[in-house]
Amino acid sequence: MEAYRIEHLSFSYPDQPSRVLDDISLSIRHGEFVTLCGKSGSGKSTLLRHLKSGLTPHGAREGDICYEGMTLAHVEPRRQAAEIGYVLQNPDNQIVTDKVWHELAFGLESLGFDTPTIRLRVAEMASFFGIQDWFHHKVGALSGGQKQMLNLASVMAMQPSVLVLDEPTAMLDPIAAVEFLETLKRINRDLGTTVVLSEHRLEEVLDRSDRLVVLGRGRIIADGPPRSVGDTLYRLDHPMCLAMPAAMQIGKALQPEGGCLLTVNEGRQRVSQAARGHVRPGAPVPGRRSDPERTPKTALQLREVWYRYAKTAPDVVKDLSLDVLEGEWYSIVGGNGTGKTTALTLMAGVRKPYRGKIMHAEVSRPMALLPQNPQQLFVRKSVELELREMRAATGATKAEQERRISEVVELAELGAVLGRHPYDLSGGEQQRAALAKLLLLEPRLLLLDEPTKGLDAFFKTKLAAILKKLNDKGITIVMVSHDLEFCASHADRCGLFFDGGIVTARETRNFFAGNRFYTTSANRMARHLYPQAITIEDVIKQCRPG
Amino acid sequence: MSKRNSFASLHPAVLFAYFAAVIGCSMFFTHPLFQALSLLGAFSYSVLVKGRTGWVFNTLYMLPVLLLMAIWNPLFNHQGVTILFYLDSGNPVTLESVLYGASAAVMFVTVILWFSCVNAVMTSDKIIYLFGRVLPAFSLLFSMVLRFVPRYADKAREISLAQKGIGRDVSQGSWLQRAKNGMRILSILTTWALENAIETADSMKSRGYGLPGRTSFSLFRLDRRDAAMLGGMAILMAIVLTGAALGMNAMRFFPSIRTAEPSVFRTAALVAYLLFCLLPVILTIQEERRWKRIESSI
Numbered sequence: 001m002e003a004y005r006i007e008h009l010s011f012s013y014p015d016q017p018s019r020v021l022d023d024i025s026l027s028i029r030h031g032e033f034v035t036l037c038g039k040s041g042s043g044k045s046t047l048l049r050h051l052k053s054g055l056t057p058h059g060a061r062e063g064d065i066c067y068e069g070m071t072l073a074h075v076e077p078r079r080q081a082a083e084i085g086y087v088l089q090n091p092d093n094q095i096v097t098d099k100v101w102h103e104l105a106f107g108l109e110s111l112g113f114d115t116p117t118i119r120l121r122v123a124e125m126a127s128f129f130g131i132q133d134w135f136h137h138k139v140g141a142l143s144g145g146q147k148q149m150l151n152l153a154s155v156m157a158m159q160p161s162v163l164v165l166d167e168p169t170a171m172l173d174p175i176a177a178v179e180f181l182e183t184l185k186r187i188n189r190d191l192g193t194t195v196v197l198s199e200h201r202l203e204e205v206l207d208r209s210d211r212l213v214v215l216g217r218g219r220i221i222a223d224g225p226p227r228s229v230g231d232t233l234y235r236l237d238h239p240m241c242l243a244m245p246a247a248m249q250i251g252k253a254l255q256p257e258g259g260c261l262l263t264v265n266e267g268r269q270r271v272s273q274a275a276r277g278h279v280r281p282g283a284p285v286p287g288r289r290s291d292p293e294r295t296p297k298t299a300l301q302l303r304e305v306w307y308r309y310a311k312t313a314p315d316v317v318k319d320l321s322l323d324v325l326e327g328e329w330y331s332i333v334g335g336n337g338t339g340k341t342t343a344l345t346l347m348a349g350v351r352k353p354y355r356g357k358i359m360h361a362e363v364s365r366p367m368a369l370l371p372q373n374p375q376q377l378f379v380r381k382s383v384e385l386e387l388r389e390m391r392a393a394t395g396a397t398k399a400e401q402e403r404r405i406s407e408v409v410e411l412a413e414l415g416a417v418l419g420r421h422p423y424d425l426s427g428g429e430q431q432r433a434a435l436a437k438l439l440l441l442e443p444r445l446l447l448l449d450e451p452t453k454g455l456d457a458f459f460k461t462k463l464a465a466i467l468k469k470l471n472d473k474g475i476t477i478v479m480v481s482h483d484l485e486f487c488a489s490h491a492d493r494c495g496l497f498f499d500g501g502i503v504t505a506r507e508t509r510n511f512f513a514g515n516r517f518y519t520t521s522a523n524r525m526a527r528h529l530y531p532q533a534i535t536i537e538d539v540i541k542q543c544r545p546g
Numbered sequence: 547m548s549k550r551n552s553f554a555s556l557h558p559a560v561l562f563a564y565f566a567a568v569i570g571c572s573m574f575f576t577h578p579l580f581q582a583l584s585l586l587g588a589f590s591y592s593v594l595v596k597g598r599t600g601w602v603f604n605t606l607y608m609l610p611v612l613l614l615m616a617i618w619n620p621l622f623n624h625q626g627v628t629i630l631f632y633l634d635s636g637n638p639v640t641l642e643s644v645l646y647g648a649s650a651a652v653m654f655v656t657v658i659l660w661f662s663c664v665n666a667v668m669t670s671d672k673i674i675y676l677f678g679r680v681l682p683a684f685s686l687l688f689s690m691v692l693r694f695v696p697r698y699a700d701k702a703r704e705i706s707l708a709q710k711g712i713g714r715d716v717s718q719g720s721w722l723q724r725a726k727n728g729m730r731i732l733s734i735l736t737t738w739a740l741e742n743a744i745e746t747a748d749s750m751k752s753r754g755y756g757l758p759g760r761t762s763f764s765l766f767r768l769d770r771r772d773a774a775m776l777g778g779m780a781i782l783m784a785i786v787l788t789g790a791a792l793g794m795n796a797m798r799f800f801p802s803i804r805t806a807e808p809s810v811f812r813t814a815a816l817v818a819y820l821l822f823c824l825l826p827v828i829l830t831i832q833e834e835r836r837w838k839r840i841e842s843s844i
Binding site: 052054055077078081082084085086088090092093094095096097098099101102105106107108109110111112113114115118119122139140151154155158345348350366368369370371373375376377378379423437438441447 | 670671686689690692693696697700704705707708709710711712713730731733734737738741742745746748749750751752753754755756757758759760761762763764765
């Protein structure tokens, strides 16, 4: 029997003519690991919310949803609470209580279990998830990855038979995300829990999934095992192909008739195969944008900068020296908690170092910092007001301001959302609205903290295009990012940040070619033959005959 | 966390009973010997729990309060038969009112010291647990407040930092400007809180919040040591309270000073009260010595 059977489900929000879900039929078997993907706004979240009555949005609905052969609406709330576990995107918002142990017990308290039962279940979960070390901690002291793990554990404590997760790793750094997905796979494999997951980190999740469902404009475009779904997408030449893992993209480009690939290892073998006939190993890659004529004037210079949050606290930024050239796109990559974000706030002048010097080429032209969470910049009721309120800061005349606003609105493609509340925008739109706000300052130097966090492949491309345009206009960009693929495709130079300082900084291609582990998956597939090929396009270009 | 001490590891209900009893006694026993014992207990335990900060707090703040209150009383209270001297205003300063002031001051300081111990020992989860027994909804509410208040404070800080990052330093400018900026941050914080509360509510609902028959879980267990401690405390209290009932623990100040005659039973009540007040210190030191012994035998 199926866990879920959805038949001809259509849904639209009140007062909106277009359907968010359009005639969806889907059945999910017991113990399946189903991944749902699609562009932002394709109806993933709406569909997932239909899997639990308490979370189902209001609106016009047609069709049936059955859980265990029974109409979902008739399954009693207590059973739904216990058997259908739900994990949302934001790790912080889901945590209700102040202590880890209390959070683990929250659901069980609601279900009315007695103390000995809760004690046992909580102990079980803490052991399964490796929580015993921080069992007594306050939740505020946990990292994002730990928080999301706690959310999963506190749902699992209720021993659900189905887990529904709505982009659970969107706010996590890559390492925490992989750990989370691995735990999810373990739950699925060892406990037989059915998993329904929406995700845009397909690179990590596809080879863990039994089944991939692709949504587009509220309809199911493809449904089946990941490899055959890949085939379908390529046959349709669907834009979602660009969101597929690097291995699949490279594999399909090199051998369109061959099966879909999911892992780096498979991709590596196909690259070797393709190379045998055509290109001799080690052929040089066409150079990237780098004109030696450009006078290397520094835009920003840090000399032996030290910083800590309090007198007795440990140093967060240690002996950091760094030169950013005028008009350059500089990326800082590195692990979590190494002080990257703090370094960025130092560069922006938000915090002051206790030792060392920070020098800017042009003091008169401002710089602007885009925080990790763009919401922090919004203080008004609509995007338009948000942009207008920057006039006070720039001191421009009214006419000039209008001209500038229309310029940035066009650049950031905000025309359609000007009247909306900034909090109602999607992640990608929020990112662009915040960027537009910064651009009104006409900064020479843009400091970006994880601009691609939580964005899907399409919004990333869009953001990259905007940043590229700005960069071409001569705006210097310093970016902190975990997204190696993004850095490899767009940055001029990359620096590896570790233990409070930049360990090494090189031209992007050399940077990634020199790293064995800390590099893009495309590079890992091809580095045995073409160490200089760092993006998917590079690899494909190298392997193609002629 | 403050230093480990074995008294604080007792069950919250035992701790609550202890502090309620000792603070109650300190407030009602006016006999100087009883007062001195309670002060001794409170002082030594507060120093034991809080270390150096305990010393600083006790001497720097409590000593002046003590002296001030002792001097204050005779200036306004002129009851009593033993006149020491007359003030310029013609009012008499009496021995009884001086002693009464001193006694009230000692009582005040002792109670404050006990409360500072309560503060150090009764951490939030213990208070939540205690109230949760009475009102289960309260315990969750309290826990949520403890989660959300620091979270909002952090968020406010983040927003003001982000504003600084676009050249808008909200901590600078005239007070009017600062107030305006503060209001703006408060307003956006409210929006943010409401926005995120929707997701929190979803998460609560999805985990069955609102179903009838909610229970309240805690990590505390009343073990044999707690029971024994509760029994011991009850016996000591019984002796002390019998003394109180016989009027042995109080002192009459006005019009003239009078206390109960010394007797064997009064001595028993005093010894029991001494043990009671020093209970936290005795337990803590006892465990420390046990550890020393264990360590030295390794």
